[in-house]
Amino acid sequence: MAIEVNGKSIETDEEGYLVNLADWSEEAAKILAAQDKDASDNPFELTNNHWEVIHFLREYYDEYQIAPAVRVLTKAIGKKLGKEKGNSKYLYELFPYGPAKQACRFAGLPKPTGCI
Amino acid sequence: MLQTVNKSPFEKNAMQSCLRLSPQGSAVLFYEDGVYAAVKGTRFESQIKEATQQFSVYALLPDLEARGMRAEDVIDGVKTVDYSGFVDLVADNGAVQAWL
Amino acid sequence: MDDMEGEGTIKKFLYLNRKAPYGTVYALESLEVVLIGAAFDQDVSLAFVDDGVYQIRKNHNTKVDSGIGMKDFSKTYRVLEDYDVEKLYVEKESMEERGLTKDDLIVPVEIMDRAQMAALMAEQDVVLSF
Numbered sequence: 001m002a003i004e005v006n007g008k009s010i011e012t013d014e015e016g017y018l019v020n021l022a023d024w025s026e027e028a029a030k031i032l033a034a035q036d037k038d039a040s041d042n043p044f045e046l047t048n049n050h051w052e053v054i055h056f057l058r059e060y061y062d063e064y065q066i067a068p069a070v071r072v073l074t075k076a077i078g079k080k081l082g083k084e085k086g087n088s089k090y091l092y093e094l095f096p097y098g099p100a101k102q103a104c105r106f107a108g109l110p111k112p113t114g115c116i
Numbered sequence: 117m118l119q120t121v122n123k124s125p126f127e128k129n130a131m132q133s134c135l136r137l138s139p140q141g142s143a144v145l146f147y148e149d150g151v152y153a154a155v156k157g158t159r160f161e162s163q164i165k166e167a168t169q170q171f172s173v174y175a176l177l178p179d180l181e182a183r184g185m186r187a188e189d190v191i192d193g194v195k196t197v198d199y200s201g202f203v204d205l206v207a208d209n210g211a212v213q214a215w216l
Numbered sequence: 217m218d219d220m221e222g223e224g225t226i227k228k229f230l231y232l233n234r235k236a237p238y239g240t241v242y243a244l245e246s247l248e249v250v251l252i253g254a255a256f257d258q259d260v261s262l263a264f265v266d267d268g269v270y271q272i273r274k275n276h277n278t279k280v281d282s283g284i285g286m287k288d289f290s291k292t293y294r295v296l297e298d299y300d301v302e303k304l305y306v307e308k309e310s311m312e313e314r315g316l317t318k319d320d321l322i323v324p325v326e327i328m329d330r331a332q333m334a335a336l337m338a339e340q341d342v343v344l345s346f
Contacts, residue, residue, distance in 0.1 A: 054248070068298070127236070148239045157316075158314050182273040185275075186275075
């Protein structure tokens, strides 16, 4: 599978995750997001709150070479962005298909280890 | 003849067999987990030092660096090579004997 | 794995790591199992013995441009704490015959001598060997 970003074809796996981390760009993230639907069945659009988590995940991956499990992500977000964001209610509202799974996909990371 | 060793000397006896059986004057290249043999401070250091008297000993630098070691960590007398150096060794030495 | 489903039973799990990284896939596989297993709230310890000590050596450089082009998963050992995996042990003899000290390691560990390591293994419910 593949997505088209600025006229360039980028490879994704069968679940829609980027095959190569380095292919990611904000433009790619928008296109990956638009493949999903939001609560009103419109293409998923990324707000500043989404970007904050997406960039957090990319930095986390760069530092630890891993996409964190949900409970680890929640704790880490809390440390970095504050308690009101470091809870699963907030993160599931932002990413209804699962903060780890969906946000990681938009961030161009592999599926989190241990995620089924 | 180029002799290559890609197993850790702590785990397999490939390095021992290579050093025992290779003809004098051979080039010996350590790569992948084999590079641990070429590093200072291990219990194999004196053996490798001796081997440098008999053989031209090399270690593949990208494999050293991947495992957290640098060129200056290798035993005196062992030369580091990059991938193109590996190719040159193969080209210059004709036959390759891989000690797996 | 029926045993794991017994509610409230916490068992002692030891992951025994004995292989160098990159040359074979054992080290990475072990780490992934540890991270997945961390969801089960067991009493988990990691032991690094023989070439396993090399897994947690500092300064790995596996970049594509200058290196072997594999993922540097040594960085991931630093998140084990976030996964509540906090008991890491290294066998002293294995470390010493490789010319390494505690300062060469990427994460804080407890150093054990051979007898202590044997005792640690003896007190486990499950030992997973990689």
